[in-house]
Amino acid sequence: MRYIAKCSVLLAGLATLYGASAWAGSGGFAVSEYSVSGLGNAYAGTASCEDASTIYSNPAGMSCLPGSQFVVMASAVRPSASFTSAMTAADYAPLQAAGGNGGDPGGTNYIPALFLSSELSPTLHAGFGVNVPFGLQTDYGTTWAGRFQATKSSISTINLNPALSWRATETVTLAAGLDYQSIKGELSNMVNYSAAGAAAGAAAGAAAAVAGGAPVGSAPYLAAVAAGQAAGLAAAGGPNSEGLSTMSGTDSAWGYNLGMTIAAGPQTRFGLAYRSAINYTLNGTVSFANVPAGLAAALVTAPVTLAIKVPDTWSASVFHQVNEQWDLMADVTRTGWSAVQNLTVRSGNGTVLSNTHEGWRDTSRFALGASYHYDAQLTARIGVAYDQSPVSDAFRTARLPDQNRTWLALGGQYRLSPATAIDVAYAHLFMASAPISSNQAASAAANLVGRYTSLQSNILGVQLGHNF
DSSP: OHHHHHHHHHHHHHHHHSOOOTTSSSSTTBOOOSOHHHHTTTTOOTTSOOSTTHHHHOGGGGGGOOSEEEEEEEEEEEEEEEEEEOOOGGGSOTTSOOOBOOOOOOOOEEEEEEEEEEEEETTEEEEEEEEOOBEEEEEOOSSBTTTTTOSEEEEEEEEEEEEEEEEOSSSEEEEEEEEEEEEEEEEEEEEEHHHHHHHHHHHHHHHHHHHTTOOTTSHHHHHHHHHHHHHHHHHTTSTTOEEEEEEEEEEEEEEEEEEEEEESSSSEEEEEEEEOOEEEEEEEEEEESSOOGGGTTTSOOEEEEEEEEEOOEEEEEEEEEOSSSEEEEEEEEEEOGGGOOEEEEEETTSOEEEEEEOOOOOEEEEEEEEEEEOSSSEEEEEEEEEEOOSOOGGGOBTTBOOOOEEEEEEEEEEEEETTEEEEEEEEEEEEOOEEEEEOOGGGTSOOEEEEEEEEEEEEEEEEEEEEO
8 A cells, every 4th residue: 555655645646747749649638648558459448347447447357357457657758839820900809919820839748647456356356556647738828820829728637537347257257447636727828918909098088088078989099099099008018018918827637437347258258437527617817027117016926716527438448358369359439528618717706707618528439459368478469549629610719729630559478477567559640720810809818810821739558457
């Protein structure tokens, strides 16, 4: 137990330091990298009971694991993308420079995981896992054309997952687990101080004109509005005045997962698994940098909340041992991303500060894999998958320029001894280009019109497993 506790603390620290990328694996901001042995088959083998990482994909798979086992792994994920602008002069933020294309918002991320399982009796197994189930990381810098919609977006999670499996009959195993998840998020964007000051000044001028008896739309009224606008712009620092706004918050919540395996003979096994949705309310602060003196009273650090729901998942899988050399496997997973419809940031008193419509949809992932056992020491793996994105063209945003992806994965295992094995795997994710037309000109944040190209991701993982 002391060893488990130490590993849990270590993995928790790593997971909060390294957020997973938006394009790391599954659609949306889900993270697939919980198993390097599974990565080699493009995660088609969730019924294969390969090792203790089955605690996350289907805890009923522990019934196949004799004795006690631990696996520890790390995956390096390098996504990339390139934004090509199709914006006109009317799309850019008022009173601001146009800005560039943001470079590559992706970056290398490191995703750790740890799992331990133990055979308590011939029919009962216990396990414990630590992994990163959701994450997001995009960073465009503060000088690109879409900076008033997004600069940096970061979400990192840590999942602690104790589980039990029970072999109910010779063919059926049932399992259940608890999930304690913590989340940490940070969303930043530039604020158009020039436009905010001008708008505030124009509103003050209009109010003064009406109070003085000038009819709305009259020459005196329009003159007062223009004078107020000029004064407000000056108070905000003139044109090209902008600064960084950052919202950060944390929360923790509980969920659960269920699993079942059915043996249809010594060579074939079916698996069913469910992982519940989890509701978060991130509590934190919003802060502003380089605020001009004329706006200092309005733009202060303040408490905020953001409610977000991570989706549930259903999966069905099959594993078949063709002969002593070949294993075949398949998996279908359904994810309830339609739970993410709006991202609403509220102040401490409940006032809505911003509301972004996401309009996400439920998705399916289809995977096929095969393993070839050369001998007792060496195994080769291959897998392909098609993974739908929850993001439609109509609602794509700069924070998550997601797109459907096709996986091609390769991997292998080498046994150093009967008790110890090393797995390595590599996957390349192909994605089509993704158009974006995010209209936020009404909030002085500018429109963002163009296309994301060169969307892809490379994943490399290594894993150590040991039976004891």
